[in-house]
Amino acid sequence: MLEGLPPNDASYLMRLRCDAATALRVAAIVVESLDPADAAAAAFEEEVNSPDAGPWIVEAYFGSAPDEGQVRALVAAAAGHQTAKAVRFGRVEARDWVTHSLEGLAPVRVGRFLVHGAHDRAAARAHDIRIEIEAALAFGTGHHGSTRACLAFIDRIARRRRPRAVLDVGTGTGVLAIAAARLFHMQVRAGDIDPIAVATAKANAQRNRAATFVRPVQARGINHRALQGGAPYDLVIANILAAPLRKLAPALAQVLAPGGEIILSGLLARDVRGVVSAYRMQNIALVGRLDIDGWATLLMRRPIPSPRKRSETGRGLG
Numbered sequence: 001m002l003e004g005l006p007p008n009d010a011s012y013l014m015r016l017r018c019d020a021a022t023a024l025r026v027a028a029i030v031v032e033s034l035d036p037a038d039a040a041a042a043a044f045e046e047e048v049n050s051p052d053a054g055p056w057i058v059e060a061y062f063g064s065a066p067d068e069g070q071v072r073a074l075v076a077a078a079a080g081h082q083t084a085k086a087v088r089f090g091r092v093e094a095r096d097w098v099t100h101s102l103e104g105l106a107p108v109r110v111g112r113f114l115v116h117g118a119h120d121r122a123a124a125r126a127h128d129i130r131i132e133i134e135a136a137l138a139f140g141t142g143h144h145g146s147t148r149a150c151l152a153f154i155d156r157i158a159r160r161r162r163p164r165a166v167l168d169v170g171t172g173t174g175v176l177a178i179a180a181a182r183l184f185h186m187q188v189r190a191g192d193i194d195p196i197a198v199a200t201a202k203a204n205a206q207r208n209r210a211a212t213f214v215r216p217v218q219a220r221g222i223n224h225r226a227l228q229g230g231a232p233y234d235l236v237i238a239n240i241l242a243a244p245l246r247k248l249a250p251a252l253a254q255v256l257a258p259g260g261e262i263i264l265s266g267l268l269a270r271d272v273r274g275v276v277s278a279y280r281m282q283n284i285a286l287v288g289r290l291d292i293d294g295w296a297t298l299l300m301r302r303p304i305p306s307p308r309k310r311s312e313t314g315r316g317l318g
Contacts, residue, residue: 111155145293174201253282
């Protein structure tokens with residue numbers, strides 16, 4: 001779950017100071033390799049308001065004591081043994097660690113959207129679409145590059161059309177579903193495999209006056225009647241990881257309308273070719289790409305059959 005929601009009663013911490021590229025690789029491998037119900041990871045600049053690019057931090061939170069050897073092995077696979085030696089483990093203090101994790105995180109402005117915590121409500125401007133998200137890690141607050149790119153694509157799509165039906169797969173904190181619902185003033189179907197994510201997304205929808213439009217359900221992929229019942233979709237958002245995105249290609253293709261678009265995110269550069277290939281096999285083509293902080297986000301579209309092809313298909317059925 002790329003949104004980086006914390007596990008229940010997270011009380012163990014892994015921390016690493018390193019450069020930006022290393023931080024992104026380490027966070028990605030932790031998120032992709034460990035159970036999202038028991039671990040979450042984030043990468044962010046140590047001083048986000050500094051005019052100069054400062055050192056980066058990787059933090060991973062665990063609901064139970066982690067296997068330090070396993071975690072170090074993952075870090076070594078992503079960034080080498082010297083980096084793995086620099087990893088530090090500890091316990092999370094009993095104080096409000098959610099608030100602590102948000103310290104220093106500035107509001108995120110993407111197009112018409114402003115994603116912020118309760119502590120930054122004053123940053124809003126008159127015409128902002130404000131989305132207040134209280135998540136424990138940066139992935140859930142809109143700071144993560146993949147989330148920002150998804151918001152940018154949603155904003156771009158809104159400038160040329162209004163979708164008829166929207167689906168958010170792997171909704172996490174619900175930030176993208178809420179953004180689409182607030183922008184388009186319409187219901188957005190949303191699901192996540194993690195019950196904690198579903199509960200958090202529901203709470204965030206309520207906080208943002210979008211509860212009537214966003215009612216997340218627990219689902220593996222789109223295997224839920226509430227998600228299937230909204231098809232066909234002409235806008236699908238899936239901010240998860242490369243492996244599940246490839247596996248979901250046939251299922252998402254089944255619910256995507258002709259001319260419909262899919263925003264695919266949570267990809268490192270090395271993942272792009274394989275994901276694009278999986279969707280091309282479903283007759284869904286790449287039409288746009290955004291890269292932010294080392295993360296790639298793709299916009300793909302199913303073509304509308306030409307009138308000649310549609311008529312030929314109709315004659316064949318007769």
